[in-house]
Amino acid sequence: MTPHRTLATTARVLTQIRHDPRTIMLLLVVPSLLIGLVSWIFVDTPVFQKIGPAMIALFPFIVMFLVTSITTLRERRTGTLERLLAMPLGKGDFIVGYALAFGLLGLVQSAIAVSFAVWVCGLDITGSVWLLFAVAVADALLGTTLGLLASAFARTEFQAVQFMPALVFPQVLLGGIFAPRSSMPDVLHVIGDWLPLSHAIDALTAVADGTHDDAWVWTRIGFLGAWIVGAVIVGALTLRRRTA
Amino acid sequence: MDSDAAIAVDRLTVRRGKHEVLRELTVSVPRGQVVGLLGPSGSGKTTLMRAVVGVQKIAAGDVTVLGMPAGSAPLRRRVGYVTQAPSVYDDLTVRENLAYFARVLDAPATDVDRVLSETGLTEQAGQLTGNLSGGQHNRVSLAAALLGAPELLVLDEPTVGLDPVLRYELWALFHRLADAGTSLFVSSHVMDEATRCDRLLLMREGEIIADDTPEGLLHTTGAPDAEAAFLELIRKREAGTSAGPHGRHAAEGGER
Numbered sequence: 001m002t003p004h005r006t007l008a009t010t011a012r013v014l015t016q017i018r019h020d021p022r023t024i025m026l027l028l029v030v031p032s033l034l035i036g037l038v039s040w041i042f043v044d045t046p047v048f049q050k051i052g053p054a055m056i057a058l059f060p061f062i063v064m065f066l067v068t069s070i071t072t073l074r075e076r077r078t079g080t081l082e083r084l085l086a087m088p089l090g091k092g093d094f095i096v097g098y099a100l101a102f103g104l105l106g107l108v109q110s111a112i113a114v115s116f117a118v119w120v121c122g123l124d125i126t127g128s129v130w131l132l133f134a135v136a137v138a139d140a141l142l143g144t145t146l147g148l149l150a151s152a153f154a155r156t157e158f159q160a161v162q163f164m165p166a167l168v169f170p171q172v173l174l175g176g177i178f179a180p181r182s183s184m185p186d187v188l189h190v191i192g193d194w195l196p197l198s199h200a201i202d203a204l205t206a207v208a209d210g211t212h213d214d215a216w217v218w219t220r221i222g223f224l225g226a227w228i229v230g231a232v233i234v235g236a237l238t239l240r241r242r243t244a
Numbered sequence: 245m246d247s248d249a250a251i252a253v254d255r256l257t258v259r260r261g262k263h264e265v266l267r268e269l270t271v272s273v274p275r276g277q278v279v280g281l282l283g284p285s286g287s288g289k290t291t292l293m294r295a296v297v298g299v300q301k302i303a304a305g306d307v308t309v310l311g312m313p314a315g316s317a318p319l320r321r322r323v324g325y326v327t328q329a330p331s332v333y334d335d336l337t338v339r340e341n342l343a344y345f346a347r348v349l350d351a352p353a354t355d356v357d358r359v360l361s362e363t364g365l366t367e368q369a370g371q372l373t374g375n376l377s378g379g380q381h382n383r384v385s386l387a388a389a390l391l392g393a394p395e396l397l398v399l400d401e402p403t404v405g406l407d408p409v410l411r412y413e414l415w416a417l418f419h420r421l422a423d424a425g426t427s428l429f430v431s432s433h434v435m436d437e438a439t440r441c442d443r444l445l446l447m448r449e450g451e452i453i454a455d456d457t458p459e460g461l462l463h464t465t466g467a468p469d470a471e472a473a474f475l476e477l478i479r480k481r482e483a484g485t486s487a488g489p490h491g492r493h494a495a496e497g498g499e500r
Binding site for chain 2 (some may be wrong): 089
């Protein structure tokens with residue numbers, strides 16, 4: 001891996017997206033619109049205050065997962081990945097370059113989503129808004145890196161889209177949005193405790209409700225970080241210079 | 245085997261599933277020449293080229309490129325590769341595409357303008373690659389392979405879909421590069437391109453059935469053009485196969 005090749009890759013991916021204003025709009029605006037929709041559905045009830053933080057975890061995570069997995073898959077399908085791997089580009093340059101580019105987009109997306117939830121939808125945040133933002137960024141980055149990893153196992157766009165329900169929905173179901181994890185059967189409770197999205201949801205809810213101190217929240221962010229780094233490493237390892 | 249060759253392939257076998265795409269293929273490509281790899285589609289040309297570039301999984305055999313095992317790290321800068329489908333980014337401009345690949349290759353920034361003019365794309369530099377015509381699109385892919393002045397160029401059907409003038413210009417470019425010392429390994433399924441090569445490899449069903457100069461090929465077969473020579477060779481080989489059980493393989497150096 002070499003920093004200038006990684007950054008060249010990041011710059012290239014961002015330039016590609018810059019040529020596609022519609023994708024930028026969808027990426028940046030859709031999660032906020034969905035959060036707004038949820039808050040509207042539950043207007044005049046205390047429900048949004050309860051599930052709003054989880055929505056900040058959910059929508060950016062799903063959007064980043066989908067966009068990243070399809071973009072990198074397209075790179076395999078068009079032969080550009082094969083060309084790059086026949087050049088002196090490291091596998092890490094490719095994966096980290098993508099993670100940085102989409103991570104940056106995730107950062108902007110999270111900023112918009114958090115601001116929208118707090119200042120437009122009126123989500124009350126007992127803890128620090130900055131901490132809420134930090135968790136949201138880690139969560140978007142998690143979606144990005146899991147998307148990178150998923151694309152390694154998909155041969156076609158159809159398969160990549162199927163990975164979304166396969167990898168994302170269980171995390172949503174076991175994350176404690178629909179029912180608290182503590183009320184689930186033991187097996188599901190344990191699995192849910194190890195899934196990264198659960199920690200993002202827990203951390204965002206904790207910051208909003210002020211139920212835990214900052215150190216506890218940072219531990220959750222650290223857990224997300226471990227998943228992010230793990231997905232990047234496994235993603236790089238699954239890239240093969242030689243294929244059949 | 246000629247250790248000074250640009251490409252030396254020794255008993256290369258490639259399987260895809262149970263099907264043997266290449267079987268114990270042995271061939272050598274000299275340096276500083278334009279060597280054509282001709283054969284119908286499905287004959288294994290792309291597989292052989294991918295093995296040379298080091299992106300093909302191989303079952304057995306050795307591929308040596310510029311004196312090193314194919315695909316080894318130092319070669320990634322010294323070998324340029326153009327895949328059959330144009331492997332460039334549709335949603336970048338021509339210049340942005342080339343600038344990115346130049347940075348990956350550590351090629352000087354001035355290389356972008358050089359390859360743009362060599363491939364006749366200077367006027368299209370600011371256009372989105374996806375909006376170009378098929379022929380222009382292919383040339384962007386070729387331009388990317390010329391960055392960093394590689395010692396060996398592996399070009400998989402680079403002239404498909406080009407008008408005759410452009411095809412002529414590209415072959416002239418190939419020969420200029422070869423005169424400057426670059427080795428070129430160019431595949432085509434268009435037989436009339438054969439005469440433009442310094443040397444020809446004819447491929448059919450995963451085997452090299454001829455390795456000669458264009459003149460030599462016409463001379464030995466007595467055929468008027470490459471297409472007829474190809475047919476003549478196939479006819480001779482099929483006659484040889486039916487004559488004896490080992491006839492077909494004897495030509496390739498015998499069975500193991």
